[in-house]
Amino acid sequence: MSPRRTPAAPRTTKAGRRPGGPDTRGEILGAARKTFADNGFTATSIRAVARAAGVDAALVHHYFDSKDELFIEAMALPVDPRAIAAAILDGPPDELGRRIATVFLGVWESTDDGRQRMKAIFRSVVGNDEVARMMREGITSLIIEPVSRSLGVPDAHLRTSMVATQLIGLAIARYLVGLEPVASADLPTIIDRLAPVLQHHLTG
Amino acid sequence: MSPRRTPAAPRTTKAGRRPGGPDTRGEILGAARKTFADNGFTATSIRAVARAAGVDAALVHHYFDSKDELFIEAMALPVDPRAIAAAILDGPPDELGRRIATVFLGVWESTDDGRQRMKAIFRSVVGNDEVARMMREGITSLIIEPVSRSLGVPDAHLRTSMVATQLIGLAIARYLVGLEPVASADLPTIIDRLAPVLQHHLTG
Numbered sequence: 580m581s582p583r584r585t586p587a588a589p590r591t592t593k594a595g596r597r598p599g600g601p602d603t604r605g606e607i608l609g610a611a612r613k614t615f616a617d618n619g620f621t622a623t624s625i626r627a628v629a630r631a632a633g634v635d636a637a638l639v640h641h642y643f644d645s646k647d648e649l650f651i652e653a654m655a656l657p658v659d660p661r662a663i664a665a666a667i668l669d670g671p672p673d674e675l676g677r678r679i680a681t682v683f684l685g686v687w688e689s690t691d692d693g694r695q696r697m698k699a700i701f702r703s704v705v706g707n708d709e710v711a712r713m714m715r716e717g718i719t720s721l722i723i724e725p726v727s728r729s730l731g732v733p734d735a736h737l738r739t740s741m742v743a744t745q746l747i748g749l750a751i752a753r754y755l756v757g758l759e760p761v762a763s764a765d766l767p768t769i770i771d772r773l774a775p776v777l778q779h780h781l782t783g
Numbered sequence: 784m785s786p787r788r789t790p791a792a793p794r795t796t797k798a799g800r801r802p803g804g805p806d807t808r809g810e811i812l813g814a815a816r817k818t819f820a821d822n823g824f825t826a827t828s829i830r831a832v833a834r835a836a837g838v839d840a841a842l843v844h845h846y847f848d849s850k851d852e853l854f855i856e857a858m859a860l861p862v863d864p865r866a867i868a869a870a871i872l873d874g875p876p877d878e879l880g881r882r883i884a885t886v887f888l889g890v891w892e893s894t895d896d897g898r899q900r901m902k903a904i905f906r907s908v909v910g911n912d913e914v915a916r917m918m919r920e921g922i923t924s925l926i927i928e929p930v931s932r933s934l935g936v937p938d939a940h941l942r943t944s945m946v947a948t949q950l951i952g953l954a955i956a957r958y959l960v961g962l963e964p965v966a967s968a969d970l971p972t973i974i975d976r977l978a979p980v981l982q983h984h985l986t987g
Contacts (some may be wrong), residue, residue, distance in 0.1 A: 615887050683926070704960060705909040711960045719963070740965045741958070747960075748952020752944070756908060756915045756951075761944045771943050775987065776980050783979065 604642045607632045611641050611653040616709040619651060619667065620716035621647060652716050653701065657693035658686050660721035667722075669727050675726075676778030678743075680770045687754055698754060701747075718743075730781060740779040806848045811836045813834050815857040820913040824854060824920035854921050858904065861897035862890050864925035870927075872933050879930075880946075880982030884974045890960055892970060902958060905951075922947075934985060945984040953977065 610632035614623050626719040627645055643649040651659055666682045667675065687694050703710040723743060727735040751760040753769070761769070814836035818827050829850055847853040855863055870886045871879065876936040891898050907914040927947060931939040956962040957973070965973070 590886060597967075636851070677814050682817075687965040702910055704967060706906055715962050716962050737964050737968060737976070740962055741953075743962060744952040744956040744965060745949050746952065747955055748950065749945075751909060751951055751955065752948040756918050758944055760941050761948060764941060768941075770940070772984070776945075776983055779871070779980055779983060780976070 603634065605640065606644060607634065607707075608653050610718055611649050615650060615653060615713040619712045620714075620720060623648065623713075637661050647721060649672055649701075650713075650721075654714070654717070655671075656700070657690075657696040658775050660718060664722045664725040667726055672729075672782065673778070676776070677770065677774035679742060679746070680724075680773040683750075685767060686772060687750060694754065697750070701750060701755060707750075738781050742777050745773065745777060745780065796966040807836075807838065807842065808825075809819060811838065811843055811846060812857050813855075815853050817920075818845075819854060819857060823916045824924060826902040827917075829853065851925060854925075857922070858918070859900055859903070861894075861900040864891065864922060868926045871930055876933075876986065878984070879985050880980070881974065881978035882929075883946060883950070883981050884977040886978075887954075888970060888974060891954060898958065901954070903961060905954060909955075942985050946981050949984065 608626065611628045614628050615633045617643045618627065623646065625639050625643075630684070630697045632639070639649070640769060643652065647661065661728075663682055663686070667679050670678055687697055700714065704714045707713070723736070723739045725739075726742075727739040730738060732738070749769070752761045756762075811832065814831045815827075818832050818835045824833065828839045829843050829847075829848065832853060833843045838845070843853070847856065851865065867886055868888070871883050874882055881903070888967070891901055904918065908918050909915070927940070927943050930946075931943040934942065953973070956965045958966075960966075
């Protein structure tokens with residue numbers, strides 16, 4: 580993620596809009612969470628978040644480079660999905676399955692904090708329709724669509740989404756439900772099981 | 784499921800144990816849900832459920848043929864997992880993947896009631912550790928283990944559990960989260976995508 584810019588002195592804003600205060604960034608994130616939840620990722624604009632926060636759109640842009648970045652911060656994602664997409668696409672197409680398995684499981688297994696955040700996200704996606712909608716739209720836009728475009732086949736979007744189903748189920752079985760022996764198998768074993776199946780979804 | 788036996792007049796029970804009343808069956812199911820949740824499927828016995836319900840074990844046996852049946856009723860499963868296992872195993876091994884996809888998705892797609900019950904079960908498994916434990920133990924015993932035994936290879940249990948991960952993720956993406964185009968693809972398309980991947984998990 581790009582380094583956060585230091586907040587400058589708030590500029591004069593239009594009548595009725597609050598200038599930036601000490602917790603302006605936090606208030607913008609709160610408004611973003613609500614707006615993404617109400618309208619989904621696709622229909623949410625920086626302008627709509629600014630309106631919900633009662634600040635000028637320029638002030639939102641002051642703290643966040645783009646809608647994507649606002650989403651990543653508002654959802655407390657442990658990694659930047661754009662970096663995930665880039666890592667997946669960086670290599671030969673016939674090893675896509677293995678790269679996807681390695682990158683995805685790396686998010687869960689590299690730090691305790693990352694795993695806890697992923698568990699919280701998965702639980703709210705499954706338990707809450709609004710969270711489900713914003714996450715599926717956000718992840719579709721930031722990961723599934725770039726990977727689909729790289730495949731260059733007509734049914735690419737279905738293929739990439741089937742990969743997502745296998746990853747979602749693996750994560751739930753291994754990290755949330757504790758289904759054995761998937762839960763305690765070592766990481767290389769799981770990657771070896773996943774890689775050919777993900778590759779089949781993409782190019783089989 | 785076997786047809787329910789008509790309740791007979793309650794027999795005399797040991798001191799301190801209530802004889803069967805008009806809602807005895809419902810009370811036994813409530814006690815079973817609590818006992819399965821507290822102790823998991825594996826460690827729960829008919830005797831323990833009877834103790835929790837304050838009735839004689841013979842009375843539990845009067846209403847329910849076995850612990851398996853008590854579990855199926857207590858969890859309000861829309862189908863009998865033993866029938867699922869039998870349907871999966873009834874056919875040539877090289878078509879296992881297709882039969883599993885067809886049978887599993889049939890549970891979700893044949894009736895509205897079945898789909899609603901499955902959604903409720905999935906949400907509680909992901910949201911609640913006790914429900915997760917009893918369901919994973921129950922499904923392991925009633926479906927995963929019989930299918931694993933039929934494969935007759937050393938890593939059969941891991942292979943069958945990997946099939947479960949793909950099915951869990953497909954169901955969550957299609958029915959709970961609405962991930963497109965998986966959510967609105969027609970059933971034969973989804974089965975065609977799943978079948979070779981499930982077969983690879985089992986015998987690839």
